[in-house]
Amino acid sequence: MAETVGNLCRKMHGGEGFDTLTLDLFSRAPSPAPCSYSKPAKRPRVDGAVTMGKDEDRQNPFDFLSEEILFLILDSLESEPLSKKSFSLVCRSFYTAESCHRRELTPLRSGLLPAALARYPSVEKVDLSLCPTVTDTVLFSVGNCLRSSLRSIDLSRSKGFSHAGIESVVENCANLVEMNLSNATDLSDAAAAAIGRARNLERLWLARCKLVTDMGIGCIAVGCQKLKLLCLKWCLGISDLGVALVAVKCKQLRNLNLSFTLVTGAGLEVVLQLPYLEDLALVGCLCIDDGSLLSLKQECKSLQVLNLSNSQPINHAGLSSLLNITVGLRQLNMAYCCMVTHSLTSSFRKLAKLQSVKLDGCEVTTAGLKTIANACVSLTELSLRKCSGVTDDGLSSIVMKNKGLTNLDITCCGNITDLSLANITSSCTSLITLQMESCTLVSKEGFRLIGQHCHLLEHLDLTDNELDDEGLKALSGCHKLSILKIGICFKISDEGLIHIAKNCPKLRELDLYRSAGIKDAGIRAIAHGCPQLQITNLAYCTWITDASLRALSKCSDLNTLEIRGCPQVSSAGVVAIAVGCPKLTKLDIKKCYYVNDGAMLILARFSRNLHQINLSYCSITNVGLLALASVGCLQNMTILHLKGLTPNGLAAALLACGGLTKVKLNSSFKPLIPRPLLEHVEERGCVFQWIDKPFQVELESSEIWTKQLEEMRA
């Protein structure tokens, strides 16, 4: 998109008419509404190219573009932050336009926020989730600068603020609609009372606010009566009383999360009387038991999504009773709940609208699955991930009844054979997601059927399957594939991968973890055939060399690269990636022994968006690490067993890298780094993880690893 601006400039200098250009822009921007925030127009409106004729020589031609047009351009740049920045640097008017146009702010450092807020006055959403520390001062400035334009604030990953900060935001920003205060474990009822003054609040997350009690939630319930979404996950201070008051006062609630709270059946009964409740999460509510569910009588027709996973005390009797009153249910999650038997699933009959069932980790019986098959015919999503007891018979019965199935997860259902695959592929031709990791009994015939029938497939997980090149060739029939996970498939080689590369141009994610047969040729083909590749994992593909990385560097969208344990990779390869992939955010080069400081210097210069890096066992010294520390976005570093690293170098790097949130270090460094320095870095929001692993140079070869895997299974 950067070129768009360039083109724009060129066209204007070349005296080309605006008409074609503006039309072009209109066609790209679907719903522009710039007038609402246009400033008093200093510049004359563009009435065609006529007005600019005379002033062209002494005035900047860009000044004649009206704000509307600039906003339209910016609208079309919405998904391209880099181009937007380029745009703002074109000239003063573009800069102003960009400032007025921006609606969302995601700063890396809260300290810079006051300055940034002065520049962006019409920001509606402030996302502070990248700032580990947000002080009250920052919140004061947010409240004072944005006033009523602020609609949403996210403080879910931040610490360091108190109820005073929240109070100022709430008092100043009358239009606040959305607030995320999750993980604010030290916020008490006083903060909750402050939130209660935000009359227009509609969405509120308070996950893990353990100090908030019924009193606090009571204030919120009374104050924020427009609430539509409320998340009280892990709020252990809140009991039935608070929940009941919420249910009484906030009649607009659509979405309520009570996971891991101490709410009991009494509280649930009141909640189920909410007139518009659609989505209810009761994950791990250990205080809700069968007895209390049995007494539920009043129907809750509005409920569509119910999550009951990890609710051990509930048994099929209680579940049946609950399902009997929630007849409008569309999605049901009963992961890790109780045994799925005939008697349980027979209560599904009443749920005529049921579309999604998740039974992850449950013990299922064939009879139970067959009952589901008889009860539900309109399922689109089914997850039997890690279920024990899934048989061909049971699974087939479901897939044959539910031909509209789009998402199927049968991860670790080890008893599944080609028979199931035949039924799945023949009846569910609209399958979009198929996850079948570790279904080792499925043979090449199964993969052939997938490739033959499931043309709409976009997400396929075949990790740890008996997949070979022939299978891959068959799978290349799924042209829409965008996520392909074929890790731990030892039999595949370049030959199969080339078929994928040729036929699946939309591939965005490719996982080849420990698929050791892959060599440079395969990766080269992928890089060439799948230019949209964003995430790729080549860990322990020991044949991979710099040539692969050079090829991958052509995929400019690449943001995650894992080449752990590829000993043939050197600095040159990493440099190629750094230069070619500016969006790189995650990089794992553990045990790439030949990657040295040179690579780091280049990485620091070009990969300015790097968030996470693993450097263990590389040949990197103080210099390389210090260079890397200048990457402003860097949050997560793993630095183990770097031979050339000294305590001083490490200390300097830690200091220099202001945005760190998590660092894994060898515990031998702990006594060598000055205590106040560590405290300072921790105070900035960084968590240290001291690892005490022995230095282990040799790579486990594929064979040894495989052997261990086999032993583990046996």
Added chain:
Amino acid sequence: MDLKLRKPPESSSLSSSSRNLKPDMPFVQFDSASLDHGVPRDQSFSEVFPQFVNQSRGVYVPETVTKNDLVIDWNPRLMLINLSFLEQKIHQVQDVVRSIISQEGHAFDRGNELAVQQQLVTADLTYIIIQLISTAGTLLPNIKNALLSTDPAVDRPDSGMGMNTNLSSGGGQKLNEILPQEVAKSCEYDELIKDFNACVGEGGELIKGLNHAGDELSESMPIDDHDVKDYDDVMDGENLPPGSYEVLQLEKEEILAPHTHFCMICGKGFKRDANLRMHMRGHGDEYKTPAALAKPSKEASSVPSIIRRYSCPFVGCKRNKEHKKFQPLKTILCVKNHYKRSHCDKSYTCSRCKTKKFSVIADLKTHEKHCGRDKWNCSCGTTFSRKDKLFGHVALFQGHTPTIPIDDAKVSGTPDTAQSSEATNGMVGNVGFNFSGNSPNDGQSLDIKSAAYSQGYFSPMNFDACNFSGLDEFPRSVYEVSESPFSFLSTGSCSFMQRNGEN
């Protein structure tokens, strides 16, 4: 005062009462237990009828041992059943009395018949009273109270049982034999039954006699409303007529002494006699005999005929005997508590609210149990002792909000870490806000701390890159000149920042 002397002549009431007992065997289950516990050995009783007590004890002692656990399972349902049964009974008696009243005008000649009816009524009333006592005994600690609670029954005498019953004159002994075994389990129960048989046999005289400790035997008259109420009042307000009891006045020092029982040998003091006895064991084998360890029996020591009341030594106090409306105190414990509460400093302060003070430590403990918990406040100013009540109130009224106590607000999230890190960022001066939630002291100490930090290690650090979309949008050019302390590194985030600032 031998009871046997007072017993009325033999009658058929024994059979009636024993039969009456049968329908409600459930009583029996807790009767004995409750009486055993709910009715402490009342001084007046033992004082009045020492022989009696001795007697019964001799007979029933073994059984009393096992009764402790029974009290635990007091059953309210059972009580309700009992009460409704008694109600029926009372109605029946009422009917009989009405019939007596209707006959009154023209039945002077039938004096004999009337006497029979009266006896019948008294027999039934006896039964009712006994049942009421045993029922009430499950709840009330004092037998006197239990006795009081019977008066409605006595109020409304009547017939209903249609028995030819003449009042039992067989005396307590006989009754004991005839009554169901379970009922007669505890010695106290025996006493009661005997007393009541005796009372009834005396035509009500004895009730008075009992309570007034025999001092004030009024003339013989049938039980009627007035009489019983009178008796009631006496007990209730402790309106013992002056002179009917002995008044003791302890000295102030005596009242406030921490110990009341002292070892004769070493002089050590104890609060409880039992502790002293345990202590005495250490002084030699002669104190280890069962006799020495046994609780000294009251009847042996105390003079039976005199009720003892206490006076407060504080002159001018209503509880002082000089006061013209003197109201005596019942027990030594009452004296102690009264004196401490009314005439001593309140030296125990509640550790929670820091305002409430008490002079009796038990009062403090009672208060502390509730202190702080009953502060459930609504924005409308109403306070509640229970959270659920507050929430019910808030749910009911539009616009009412639970109010968070101020101390809570102070405790919550102090922005200390924030402040110091801020200082290191050089941001503090930028924005002139006060941390209103913080006490000034906190702020100062933190400032000092953070200042030390910034001078020592960190002041030159300013590596922050300006970035507002979660991405760093500009790759740094290799040739860019950087002025940061780490200028040998490729980046120049500081200079970039400045450029932004210019705009």
